[in-house]
Amino acid sequence: MKKLRSSQWSSRQLLQARSGAASVTSRQPFLQPIRCQSSAAIAPDIKDRTIPEESTPRFTLPSPHERSLQSAKLAALHARLALSNKIPLQTIARALITPSADANGSFNNSNLAFLGSTITNYHVLEYLVCKWPRLPMVILYEALRAYAGQESLQQVARRWGVGAAAAPGEEVDPGLLQWQPSGEHLVNTRWGYVRSEVQQNSSYRRGVSSRIVLDDAFGDALSKSENAGQQGYEALQNDAFGSFVQAVVGSVYTHCGREAAKSFISSHILSRQFDPSTLFQFQLPTRELAMLCAREGFEAPVARLESETGRMSRTPVYVVGIYSGKEKMGEGAGPSLDIARRKASMNALKAWYLYSPGNKVRVPSDMMEEGVKPWKAPHIDIGEII
Secondary structure, eight states, rough: OOOOOGSSSSSHHHHHHTTTTHHHHOOOOOHHHHHHHOOOOOOHHHHOOOOOOGSSSSSSSSOOTTGGGHHHHHHHHHTTTTTTTOOOOEEEEEBBOOTTTTTHHHHHHHHHHHHHHHHHHHHHHHHHHHTTOOOOHHHHHHHHHHHHSSHHHHHHHTTTOOOSSOOOOOSTTSSHHHHHHHHOOOOOSOOOOOOOOOHHSTTTOHHHIIIIIITTEEEEEEETTOOGGGGHHHHHHHHHHHHHHHHHHHHHHHOOOHHHHHHHHHHHHHSSOOOOOGGGOOOOOOOHHHHHHHHTTOOOOEEEEEEEOTTSSSSEEEEEEEEETTTEEEEHHHSSSHHHHHHHHHHHHHHHOOOOSSSSSOOOGGGGTTTTOOOOOOOOOOOOOO
16 A cells, blocks of 8 residues: 655645544633733633633733732732722732833723822812912912822832832733833823813913813813823823822722722822922012002001111121011011012012911811811902912
């Protein structure tokens, strides 16, 4: 009998010669990576499912978080923040994955960061409005940025001991922040990212309505042509670290409720030291002080020389006080009478704008608690002078 060479047989003929070969060709690999978007542990029925090979990405992504329970860094971070046991490690692992590392919103921290930024801005803003009710709108936005801005939140994240991975990937420890310097996918913390044609004109002067309705949470104008990829490396890094802090706040709110999120914000964000007097910059302090006295019905301000030294020397010092009737509104020192008068006017304006009822001020969210005292409205100012 003549022998047949195996090279003359095609692979299809060999498979057809075997019984049940058709089922072998459609069999999927036994170890197939499965992505789970749940923040809790993976369900048993999901583990056994298989995904077609065509839908499996060719590159490795930081999700899913099967290795979260074995990460010592993640467990240490969870304990360092004194988080409740209701918050699983998988949620914190998801908070550490930015949209630049994984563009899929079901596996990154974009949703948690949006929720956390909204809650953080609300509690910080009500605290500022109730503690310093006379702050001008521009100063109020800058004070909000000082507490809840990306530059401040990235400092909070670094003080928590959060480290960033060199590059995102599946092999990275889940306890490291995963991001890459790409502005294609960033967390948008505002709905309706558009601007009108009038706003796009450079000669348009933005007012209070623009800052409240059309701009972002910090009063900055939003540009349709603004591309996040044009931002620098440091700005993208701040956004990545800041989004993690916002995502943690969103996680606390989701798993533990409103009171736990408010307490977390008070402990980690509002507890930071901040002096709003450093944000003021007056162009015409004497004119603004005169307008203030006229609006409030006070007597016109008068500058009086309190003391002086070295008038005939190279370094004289003059101390000038600003009086409205018999009330002293402010005092300032300078090398000349004019500079001392301007500094005294600035100090008088700062004393007016920085009025505060005290540190233990009540905010509107306090009324959501059970068994609280009746609400007493805080001081409401009529607005800034100019």
